[in-house]
Structure formats: structure tokens, C-alpha cells
Amino acid sequence: MIEEQLGRCVASWYPGATGVTGAAKLSGGASQETWTFDIAHAGGTTGAILRRAPPGYGASPGRAAGLDAEAVLMQLAHDAGLPSPRVMHVLKPEDELGTGFIMQRIEGETIARKILRDEQFAKARPILARQLGKVIAGIHGLPSSKLPKLREMSATKEIADLEREYRSFGWPRPVFELALRWLRERDPGPSEEVTLVHGDFRHGNLIIGPDGVRAVLDWELAHLGDPMEDLGWICVNSWRFGEIDRPVGGFGSREELFAGYEEAGRKADPDRVMFWEVMGTLRWGIMCCGMMQRFRSGPDHSMERAMIGRRSSETEIDLLRLLAPRGG
Amino acid sequence: MQDEPTPTELIKAVADFLRNEIAPVIKGHNAFKLRVGINALDLVTRQLALEQESDAAEAVRLKQLLGSDGSLIELNRELSEKIAKGEVDLQTPGLAEHLWQTTMDKLAVDQPSYASYKRELGNK
Numbered sequence: 001m002i003e004e005q006l007g008r009c010v011a012s013w014y015p016g017a018t019g020v021t022g023a024a025k026l027s028g029g030a031s032q033e034t035w036t037f038d039i040a041h042a043g044g045t046t047g048a049i050l051r052r053a054p055p056g057y058g059a060s061p062g063r064a065a066g067l068d069a070e071a072v073l074m075q076l077a078h079d080a081g082l083p084s085p086r087v088m089h090v091l092k093p094e095d096e097l098g099t100g101f102i103m104q105r106i107e108g109e110t111i112a113r114k115i116l117r118d119e120q121f122a123k124a125r126p127i128l129a130r131q132l133g134k135v136i137a138g139i140h141g142l143p144s145s146k147l148p149k150l151r152e153m154s155a156t157k158e159i160a161d162l163e164r165e166y167r168s169f170g171w172p173r174p175v176f177e178l179a180l181r182w183l184r185e186r187d188p189g190p191s192e193e194v195t196l197v198h199g200d201f202r203h204g205n206l207i208i209g210p211d212g213v214r215a216v217l218d219w220e221l222a223h224l225g226d227p228m229e230d231l232g233w234i235c236v237n238s239w240r241f242g243e244i245d246r247p248v249g250g251f252g253s254r255e256e257l258f259a260g261y262e263e264a265g266r267k268a269d270p271d272r273v274m275f276w277e278v279m280g281t282l283r284w285g286i287m288c289c290g291m292m293q294r295f296r297s298g299p300d301h302s303m304e305r306a307m308i309g310r311r312s313s314e315t316e317i318d319l320l321r322l323l324a325p326r327g328g
Numbered sequence: 329m330q331d332e333p334t335p336t337e338l339i340k341a342v343a344d345f346l347r348n349e350i351a352p353v354i355k356g357h358n359a360f361k362l363r364v365g366i367n368a369l370d371l372v373t374r375q376l377a378l379e380q381e382s383d384a385a386e387a388v389r390l391k392q393l394l395g396s397d398g399s400l401i402e403l404n405r406e407l408s409e410k411i412a413k414g415e416v417d418l419q420t421p422g423l424a425e426h427l428w429q430t431t432m433d434k435l436a437v438d439q440p441s442y443a444s445y446k447r448e449l450g451n452k
């Protein structure tokens with residue numbers, strides 16, 4: 001059924017499109033879905049991705065930038081020469097597909113374990129940290145005058161948000177308290193420079209090929225804020241998948257990341273990056289607790305949610321390693 | 329006094345059956361979910377084996393740190409409040425050791441293959 005709807009939609013803007021084949025849902029809950037499909041035309045087929053909130057699910061929740069903003073950001077990134085898919089079409093009411101957009105499908109791998117282990121990425125791994133530094137710099141340099149309306153975040157606000165969410169669980173966690181206290185005491189205050197921040201720049205949201213990074217996806221958490229936040233988030237141990245001595249996504253060093261960032265004409269601040277790494281580690285820990293909370297109260301009574309709740313202790317050991325390292 | 333086999337033995341038997349007989353013939357997303365389920369059963373087995381001792385030791389440490397008595401959750405709440413207020417911190421004798429030991433005990437149940445945990449086991 002979605003193929004018919006997509007076919008009608010595609011015919012209205014893709015020259016020579018004859019239909020749509022191979023539609024399959026990739027991921028998503030009720031309010032946001034991702035579909036892959038092929039646009040058939042005289043010259044063959046073109047791979048495409050639909051990202052949408054189905055009809056009836058218009059508004060985006062809480063921190064989300066919204067699908068319209070995501071489409072604008074991806075197009076801006078693409079136009080700036082950053083690895084980003086081209087946005088082909090923003091959904092209109094007459095498409096009857098809900099809200100969202102259709103973009104070019106980029107081939108490659110998003111699964112961290114494959115990127116970190118498989119032979120075909122052996123040449124990519126040593127260059128990725130530097131490459132990602134450059135890409136992040138490019139994101140932070142996107143012209144502010146062209147950005148869509150986004151929420152503005154500061155370290156102070158993020159600490160307060162995390163604390164409120166953590167307290168709502170009613171489950172005391174001394175290590176999280178320690179981290180909150182540490183963050184409050186070192187809160188750098190408003191960032192001197194406020195830029196676009198991707199907000200979720202890490203494995204799973206990056207398409208990697210044997211040649212390196214090919215696309216940055218999932219701009220759902222994009223906002224305006226401290227550019228060091230993105231550099232800290234990609235260093236969080238939870239995205240190293242066992243390669244704990246390679247802080248950047250399990251494949252590179254902070255120095256390489258910063259070098260790439262600075263090659264693109266921007267300045268990294270290692271202390272502030274470390275601050276955001278602690279914040280990010282705590283954030284993921286609180287997100288894990290939130291999963292448990294939704295498992296308990298939610299309609300989604302799934303094993304996966306329950307088990308992610310038990311991963312919050314991983315962030316506790318990582319916080320201790322950051323804040324109270326032992327000798328040896 | 330309940331009969332035997334024990335909960336640990338029963339869960340282990342079910343997990344082994346799922347792992348050895350069922351997992352090899354399940355495909356796709358259900359294979360992933362099955363693996364999560366087996367992991368959950370393994371976690372429960374570890375908790376049943378380890379929890380009593382680690383909870384008791386945690387309670388002893390908390391009572392000593394705080395100089396007060398109560399259930400584990402009450403003691404943890406009290407410690408959390410003291411950390412939040414800045415009344416105890418990493419300079420406080422015994423706090424860092426307590427948090428490390430408690431966290432290591434959690435990881436032994438939750439995720440004994442987590443790389444940070446394995447590294448710290450070696451650093452003891």
C-alpha cells in the first residue's frame with residue numbers, strides 16, 4: 001500500500017518515474033518511521049529513503065528538532081559539501097504520507113561492530129577520527145542565517161534537564177549524583193560561540209564505507225549550543241564498543257579528532273570536550289534508566305527496553321573511570 | 329522450604345535449552361530478540377548467585393560511611409542526598425572505594441563482558 005502512495009508522490013516530482021518498488025520499513029516507533037525504497041524509471045532504479053511521521057502524528061516530541069528542520073539541515077550540509085544525502089522531496093499534504101521528507105539512499109554500514117571489526121573497513125578505521133573532526137567542523141560552520149528554528153541549549157540547561165529527569169525516576173544512584181555535582185561545579189556557563197550542534201553524532205548515525213564517512217544521519221537532536229558538545233559526545237565510552245583505548249568511536253584518538261577539527265579552521269578546547277564527555281556519559285546512563293521506566297509503565301513492555309535499563313551501570317563505571325580513576 | 333531444583337538451576341536449564349537447541353534455528357529479528365532473552369536469563373542467574381553477598385557488603389560500607397541504619401535503598405538515598413549537598417565528596421575517606429566496589433559488583437551481574445569492567449578487574 002505504501003508503494004502505491006509513494007509511487008503517486010514520486011511521479012509528481014521525479015522526471016520519468018514509473019513507480020516504486022522494494023519498500024521496506026527500516027526502523028521507527030509509532031510517531032517516526034524510516035522506509036527504504038527504489039524509484040523505478042527508464043534509466044533503472046534510484047535508491048531512496050523516506051523519513052516521516054505518519055498521518056496523525058504531526059508534532060515532534062520534546063527535544064526533537066522536527067522533520068522539517070531535519071530536511072533543511074541535511075540539505076544545507078549537502079550543499080556545503082559535507083557527507084549528507086541530498087533531500088529529494090519534502091512531503092506535502094497532498095502526498096497523504098504524513099510529514100517528513102524523501103532523501104537519496106547512501107550505501108554503506110551503520111553497525112558499529114562491523115565497522116570496528118570487518119576487513120573491508122580496515123583502511124577506513126585509521127582515517128575516521130580525523131575525517132569526523134573535519135565533518136563536525138563543517139557542521140559547526142554552517143551559516144547561521146540559513147538555519148531553521150532550533151532550540152538553544154547551554155551546559156547549565158542540560159545539567160538541569162538531566163537532573164530533573166534523573167530525579168523523576170525516584171531511584172537513588174550515588175554515582176550519578178557525583179557526576180551531577182562534578183558537572184555543576186565545572187559548568188563553563190554560556191559558550192562564547194554558539195553554533196549548530198548535531199546533537200547525536202556517533203555510531204549508528206554515520207554511514208561508513210571502506211573509504212570513510214559517507215553520510216551523517218539523524219538530525220533529530222540538532223540544536224544551537226556549545227560546539228564542543230558534539231566532540232565530547234563522540235568520545236563517550238558507550239560508543240567505543242569494547243575498543244576503550246580509542247576514544248573516538250573505538251577507532252581513533254582525541255588528538256586525531258581535534259587535528260581534523262582544526263584543519264578545517266576551528267579550535268578545539270580539550271577541557272570543555274572532556275566536560276561534555278562526562279555530560280554525555282551521564283546522559284546515556286539516564287537515557288538507559290528512562291528506557292527501564294518506560295518498560296515498567298509503558299505500553300512497550302519489551303525485553304530490549306528492560307535490558308537496556310540494566311546498561312546504566314556501564315555508564316556508572318565509565319563515570320568513575322573519568323571522575324575517580326584508580327591507579328594501575 | 330521449597331523443593332528442588334533451585335531457581336538458579338531451573339533458569340540455567342531453560343537458558344541452555346534456548347541457547348543450544350532453539351537459537352540455531354531462529355532467523356532474523358526474532359534471533360536478536362532471543363539473544364536478548366537469553367542474556368536476561370543469564371543476568372538473573374548471576375544476580376541470584378551474587379546479590380546476597382554484594383548487598384550485605386554494600387550495606388556494611390554504607391552504614392559505616394553514613395553512621396546510620398536503614399534498608400539499602402534508604403541508605404543509598406541518604407548517600408545521594410549528601411553527595412548532592414556536597415557534604416561528602418571524593419575527598420571523603422572511603423567514598424571512592426565504596427562507589428568503586430558497589431559499581432564493580434553491579435557490573436559483575438549486569439555486564440561482566442563490558443570492556444571497562446574487564447580492564448578494572450585487572451587494575452584491582
